Amino acid sequence: MQKEIAIEVKSLVKKYGDLTAVDGISFTVQKGEVFAFVGPNGAGKTTTVEILVCLRKLTSGEVMVLGFDVRDRKGQQQIRKRVGALPQDFNTFDLLSVKENLNYYKKMYDRGMDVDELIELVDLRDKTNALYKNLSGGLKKRLAIATALVNDPEVVFLDEPTTGLDPRARRDMWNVIEGLREQGKTVFLTTHYMDEAEILADTVAIISFGKIIAIGTPSELISKHGGKTTLVVEEGGKTVHDLLSQTLSDVRLENDGDVLATLKKKSDLPDAVLALSKRKASFAELTVRKPTLEDVFLNLTGKKIVEGELH
Secondary structure: OOOOOEEEEEEEEEEEEEEEEEEEEEEEEEOEEEEEEEEOOOHHHHHHHHHHOOOOOOOOOEEOOEEEEEOOOHHHHHHHHEEEEEOOOOOOOOOOEHHHHHHHOOOOOOOOOOOHHHHHOOOHHHHHOHHHHHHHHHHHHHHHHHHHHOOOEEEEEEEEOOOOOOOHHEEEHHHHHHHHHOOEEEEEEEEEOOOHHHHHHHHEEEOOOOOEEEEHHHHHHHHOOOEEEEEEEEEOOHHHHHHHOOOOOOEEEOOOOOOEEEOOOOHHHHHHHHHHHHHOOOOEEEEEEOOOOOHHHHHHHHHOOEEOOOO
């Protein structure tokens, strides 16, 4: 049985004068899935979201959200009622509590979720009466997501929800997003963190310089573009490099002394381990690294994303 489509984008273009921010992208988002839009800062992620939630006009192309056309005024009204959005720069009333803030936003809609249920969903029950100004960055992001859910939306747009958070707060936010999936919400997530997309998303679209350069499930993208599994011999040095080069065809010595060997067939790993044990080679640690979405992006673009910037 084919899933229903929540978002359909065809040949979307957005220009600002001579600058093309979004360059003819097309994709669909199925209802109930987590769709990750992945790329560096300035790639066109936020501009696309702003068009989808009717905050910005498109230059050309077609965009349908929940069956409504973003170019149509009545369609825009229906979309705004049925979606929720967490912008990158969310802020709210410092001197209102968590519950007071949610009650304030809920009054803007004629339907919505129970505020206590929202607080439970984003795990803020212990902070119900805490003032917004006294919350940590991670807790503020959780309240921001709860605010995006006050109207009980069918589609939730989360624009870089974990940027600036410490590792623990990021993991907590991932749990919230998983909870939205379990509730049947469609989640449109933008991020520059490849691990986040790999763990959370059903479908990943990688965007670079306004163009989608790959789209599919994380496993499909890794299988197609991620490359081979790599044997990492930490601090192996030239001795291990020369030894493994006698057994494997693709062996590299890094500047830090680590040795990386591509495992092209099933017998490569046991052959390498046997060679190292026979010669009693000296090294710090032996690990096997499988390709990830970071490898996919590197192989497709020749660059890495570090804190949102291309390197």
